[in-house]
Amino acid sequence: MPKDPANIGKPEVAIKDSWCKGCGICVALCPKKVLVMNAQGKAVVACPEKCVGCKMCAEHCPDYAITVEVE
């Protein structure tokens, strides 16, 4: 999907849903509260615009389900 022009240059966080085991580490460690747990108990990106690209979530995801791309 092409990137929204407004988001160019901003970090992009993506979660591979099928690999997420719902441990909640990413949600707890994210300093900007970008992620939340959904009704199925899996992490989802709720506020992508707040992401600062620190990669706390990706580095601490035990299941390698999170990717953060920083341009």
Place this chain on the structure above:
Amino acid sequence: MLADIEEFYRLDRLPHIWCPGCGNGIVLACLVKAIKELKYDQDKTVVVSGIGCSSRASAYLDFNTLHTTHGRALAFATGIKLAKPELNIFVITGDGDSSAIGGNHLIHAARRNIDLNVVIFNNNIYGMTGGQYSPLTPKVQKATTAPYGTIERPFDLAKLVEAAGATYVARSTAYHTRLTTELIINGAKNKGFSVTEVISQCPVSYGRRNRFNTPAAMLEWQREMAVPVIKARSMAPEELEGKIITGELYRGHAPEYVSEYTKLTQRLKEEAEGV
């Protein structure tokens, strides 16, 4: 998936079988990043593991891997290093695998100062078999075999391997990912026996019994308890009670085992030819 390290994983084996919130995946990524930064040839790198949750790691990695017997990863690794000294060998072992079942292998590999890089995934418990306490379960903490809290004193594994002869000893936590990677890199560069103990979390078999309500709470505990070794040097022993001293704890110099062995075989060969 961390796209920059996926070339080192057997992607067809993922997702892994570790429990939600388990620290093993985090620590394993730190090890893989270290190997990537070291620019080691994938085909000249060997990962040897024993038995236990953490030792399952070798199955997910695309290096030459050996998933060996309980506590004996170091014995297998010693054999590989002697046969093929040019290979870079990493040993993945857990707290029980390294300090209980493999305790003797650990101290004797350290005594020989053989050029192996050991990463100990210390989650303070035997997770795979149902949560029995290990020699690294902190005193008073609960386990299935210690429902009222263990009365045993745990090993200080770093001090143990230092005393036994290891020439690089470091400690980090699953929370401190970048430090963990850096310490493993430094350990790999040391020509001798290198040990990096990484405090990890087992939310299922350890955390639940010890008032850690979430895996994240265990990571936050690691962050709060960690004291960099430089700071720890100016702190009193009572202040350091229960703390995790992190960083490079010890670096020593001693003859490396394979070099000594090569020298011996060389000398005997020369003597035989001289006769």
